[in-house]
Amino acid sequence: MAAATIAVGLALAGCGGGSTSSSLAKLEIMAPADPGGGWDQTARAMQASITSADLVKSVQVSNVGGAGGTVGLQKLANEKSESYLMITGLVMVGAVETNGVDKRLEDATPIARLTAEDEVVVVPADSPYQKIDDLLADIAAKGQGVSIAGGSAGGTDHILAAMMLKAKNITPDKLNYVPFSGGGESLAALLGGKVNAGISGIGEYAEQIKGGKLRALATSGPNPHEDLKAPTLKGSNMDVELINWRGVVAPGGISVAAKDNLVKLVTEMHASESWKAELTKKGWTDTFLTGHDFSKFLTTEIGRIQPVLKEIGLVK
Numbered sequence: 001m002a003a004a005t006i007a008v009g010l011a012l013a014g015c016g017g018g019s020t021s022s023s024l025a026k027l028e029i030m031a032p033a034d035p036g037g038g039w040d041q042t043a044r045a046m047q048a049s050i051t052s053a054d055l056v057k058s059v060q061v062s063n064v065g066g067a068g069g070t071v072g073l074q075k076l077a078n079e080k081s082e083s084y085l086m087i088t089g090l091v092m093v094g095a096v097e098t099n100g101v102d103k104r105l106e107d108a109t110p111i112a113r114l115t116a117e118d119e120v121v122v123v124p125a126d127s128p129y130q131k132i133d134d135l136l137a138d139i140a141a142k143g144q145g146v147s148i149a150g151g152s153a154g155g156t157d158h159i160l161a162a163m164m165l166k167a168k169n170i171t172p173d174k175l176n177y178v179p180f181s182g183g184g185e186s187l188a189a190l191l192g193g194k195v196n197a198g199i200s201g202i203g204e205y206a207e208q209i210k211g212g213k214l215r216a217l218a219t220s221g222p223n224p225h226e227d228l229k230a231p232t233l234k235g236s237n238m239d240v241e242l243i244n245w246r247g248v249v250a251p252g253g254i255s256v257a258a259k260d261n262l263v264k265l266v267t268e269m270h271a272s273e274s275w276k277a278e279l280t281k282k283g284w285t286d287t288f289l290t291g292h293d294f295s296k297f298l299t300t301e302i303g304r305i306q307p308v309l310k311e312i313g314l315v316k
Contacts, residue, residue, distance in 0.1 A: 029062070030061075032073065042246050068154070085248045120205055120206075123215050125212055129196075130215075133236065149189050156201075
């Protein structure tokens with residue numbers, strides 16, 4: 001899938017006054033996918049919130065799509081400014097591995113994790129699968145005779161499918177994962193009986209679940225969604241938890257002072273009423289982490305995603 005790159009160029013302000021509480025005078029946000037996707041939406045929500053809270057005088061947003069965000073990651077690596085941010089997320093963790101790029105997220109400076117969306121496993125309303133165990137038992141028995149639709153190969157949906165099979169000791173060669181470029185295409189395949197099940201972010205399928213066209217078997221986050229009437233994977237006795245998180249990173253090698261300025265800005269944005277309103281409007285889960293805590297989280301994510309991608313043959 002194309003990645004939306006949001007580069008946030010931040011210039012240090014002078015010593016003069018002004019109504020902004022940040023020491024940054026200008027912010028440019030780059031989103032590593034094309035306009036309209038989750039990374040682009042995050043960038044523009046940041047722009048709106050920072051502007052509304054009067055934290056930075058000028059906020060610019062641009063898009064650099066391509067290769068799951070790794071085109072944007074390359075641009076970030078070549079950025080010399082100490083006041084530059086890029087939107088990132090779980091999709092980019094997988095894309096770095098599957099595309100074999102020489103610039104990695106470890107080369108960037110972690111600033112903050114912002115939001116997350118749980119995944120949901122669904123089947124058509126008339127499917128014989130009533131529980132997630134029914135679906136996985138059929139995969140164990142029939143192998144590739146059971147198909148699962150989702151987003152791009154190596155993306156969040158694909159990773160979750162592989163993690164579920166592993167949790168049930170089902171060999172990865174039995175996974176018949178059918179990638180689609182968008183939620184609309186996978187939905188059409190589900191409703192048309194072309195695939196047996198589907199995986200996506202909850203927002204993609206929520207309307208059809210509530211309308212009775214799809215049935216949710218399980219969600220991937222730590223807490224159940226009561227309106228979907230489905231347990232979590234952990235609540236289904238599976239040691240699987242996955243959130244499709246989004247955050248921001250800066251170029252590698254920036255000074256400690258520059259990193260502190262960026263963390264301070266994003267922290268102030270997170271505390272603003274305008275950002276809280278964006279979270280509510282978009283239905284995003286607040287998973288705010290900054291600095292060292294975000295860095296530790298990122299290291300853990302990369303460490304657990306790498307073996308999953310190897311097991312399903314997308315990484316050697």
